Amino acid sequence: MQMRVFNAEKTTELFDCDLEKGHLISDKLFIKRHPEEPEIPAVKHREVKNFPNGGASAEWVIDVPAVPAKPAWDEYEDIQIYIPYSEQELARIEICTLKGKLSATDYQAIKYAEGLIPEEEYAPIKAERQSWRDRINELEEIT
Numbered sequence: 186m187q188m189r190v191f192n193a194e195k196t197t198e199l200f201d202c203d204l205e206k207g208h209l210i211s212d213k214l215f216i217k218r219h220p221e222e223p224e225i226p227a228v229k230h231r232e233v234k235n236f237p238n239g240g241a242s243a244e245w246v247i248d249v250p251a252v253p254a255k256p257a258w259d260e261y262e263d264i265q266i267y268i269p270y271s272e273q274e275l276a277r278i279e280i281c282t283l284k285g286k287l288s289a290t291d292y293q294a295i296k297y298a299e300g301l302i303p304e305e306e307y308a309p310i311k312a313e314r315q316s317w318r319d320r321i322n323e324l325e326e327i328t
Contacts, residue, residue, distance in 0.1 A: 188263055188264055188265050189214075189262070189264050189265070190202055190209065190264065190265045190266070190267050191212075191214065191264055191265070191266055191267070192266070192267060193266055193267070193268060195212070195214055195264075195266070199267050202267045205278075206269055206270055206275065207267050207268055207269035207270050208267075208268055208270070209265040209266065209267055209268070210265065210266050210268060211263065211264075211265055211266075212263075212264055212265065212266045213261040213262065213263060213264065214261060214262045214264045215259065215260075215261055216259075216260040216261060216262055217259075217260050218257065218258075218259050218260075219257060219258050219259070219260060220257055221254070221255065221256055221257040222252075222254060222255040223254055224251070224252065224253055224254040225251060225252040226251055227247050227248075227249060227250055227251035228247070228248045228249040229245045229246060229247045229248055230245070230246055230248060231243050231244070231245055231246070232244055232245075232246050272327060273327060273328050276324040276325075276327040276328050277324075277328055279320070279324055280321050280324050280325065280328070283317045283318075283320055283321050283324075284321065286317055287314060287317055287318070290310055290313075290314055293307065293310050294307075294310075294311075294314070297310075297311075
């Protein structure tokens with residue numbers, strides 16, 4: 186069974202959570218308080234056994250076993266809470282993603298710098314890398 190997901194206040198169950206714009210944390214949701222249950226003593230009766238020599242023995246026979254007392258307890262459900270990222274956190278995540286893209290294309294920039302690929306092949310990569318750097322600069326103003 187999948188855990189239910191709620192907003193931070195635990196007032197609304199959520200069904201669509203964008204995990205690129207937030208994250209989940211484990212929590213518990215109060216269900217109800219169970220009252221104390223008193224001890225229930227055993228129900229028993231005495232059986233007497235008579236012997237031919239005139240003697241007798243008696244023993245207790247338990248009809249219903251005793252139930253021990255149970256203290257009051259709270260029932261909880263394991264849930265998850267969706268926490269949206271702040272604007273600054275989203276900016277930092279995007280910066281990391283863009284820096285990863287720059288790193289992934291560094292080898293092409295080096296090949297171009299060393300004259301191993303022509304300008305026309307590198308031009309679209311160069312433009313894309315510049316757009317990533319421009320976006321990083323915009324985002325760094327937010328963080």
